[in-house]
Amino acid sequence: MKSHALLLLLAGLMVTSGVHATEAEHVRASHAWLRVLPGDLPAGAYVTLENDGAQPAVLSGASSPLYADVMLHKSSSDGGMSRMAMVDSLSVPAHGKAVLAPAGYHLMLMKAIHPVKPGDTITLNLKFADGSTLATNFLARPANAVDSGP
Structure with missing residues (x-):
């Protein structure tokens, strides 16, 4: 009898431990691309993140x-002056989306280990505040690219 109760308790613990999905498990990435610039200039990476979870997911890097370094940035314009600043995180609302796009939030990819050419596919590991990651393939596009399209 005691072993039956112990088995039920263990089964219950296993079910409850699987209930808490990570932030990355609730996020779907689409329209992922990066703009390749000439020489050693940094690349900009853009993506649409959709969260089907009941809680916000927080992209933290x-x-x-x-690439030697990947940073989350936000571009803005104030009085005709364009600015770019590093940010710590970007919230993807519950049952909503966040768009990383030119002239807004984006990822800056610094110091490519080897040259990246338009047409290459680069994997970025998107990191969330709970420690989970989402491996996402980004299509490299030329410097004059302006949008990923649908």
């Missing part, structure tokens, strides 16, 4: 084996 990214990494890539092909």
